[in-house]
Amino acid sequence: MLDTTPLLDAADHFAAALRAAPQSRLQRGAAAEGLALARELALRAQRIETPEREPRTMPDAGVFVVADQVQVAGRDLAEALRKGSAAEVSAVTEAVSAIRAAERRAFP
Template identity: 65%
Template sequence: MTEVTELLTAVDRLADRLRAMPQSALTQGAAAQGLALARELARRAQRLEAPDAEPRLMPEAGVFMVADQLAVAGHDLAEILRRTSGGADQAAEALRLVTETARGIGPGTR
């Protein structure tokens, strides 16, 4: 089993940060960055669960839903990685993506 606590913590912090942002910050790019990350995490989770299937694209549900989309995608990936033997490298890579996105969105995100 793979340890995913750091990944979950980073995902939850970024989702909380997005939830607290004003609409102006979300529409100026924060929501787009959050959605891109959510889509990437969801794609990775789908690839692990069904390697032969084409991943489905997470829909755009609006700027106020991005935080929830990120949380769901991040938690789904973490759960799959937790059950995956040898998933530590993938968990570390996902954590890196979350951390980089948080830095790109603005101060107070880590």
Template identity: 60%
Template sequence: MLDVMPLQTAVDALADRLRSLPQSALGRGAAAEGLALARELALRAQRLEAPQRAPRAMPDAGMFAVGDQLAVAGHDLVEALRGAAPDPAPDAKAAPADELAEALRWVKEAAGRC
């Protein structure tokens, strides 16, 4: 079973940070960065949970909601990774362990930019 706790911890920390930023910092790019990451994590979670269905895009709910959107998308991906088979289907883009490592890298990089 994958150890998804580092991803969950990193997502929670970044989501909390986004929730606490002033409007000026959110407007200078932190909100856009958080939303882009939330959308990517949500896309990955949907592809793991229902690969046969076209993924839905996460809407822009405004700069003050981006921390919550990131938390929801990150937790969805954590749960999708927990439920993923260790050996991916032949048409899968990446193994769950690779998805986990890539998602953790994205979150850390986004945190550095925020």
């Protein structure tokens, strides 16, 4: 079974940082980075789970919800990777890299 712990840990860490950030920081771009990441992770999960269907875009639910969106999208991707037939360690590594890069951009 594919170990998705690094993906879950990275998503949880970024979500915690977003939750701890002041509103001004979220509005200056941290929330936008989080939303872009959540949308990317959700897109990856949907492509694994239902490749025949057009992916749906995660909505912008506001700066105070983005941490939850990151965490949920990370968990959805981890679950899709665990269940997917073509799941590879590289997919986890790529997702972790994407999360860490978004976190660095959100909190330089």
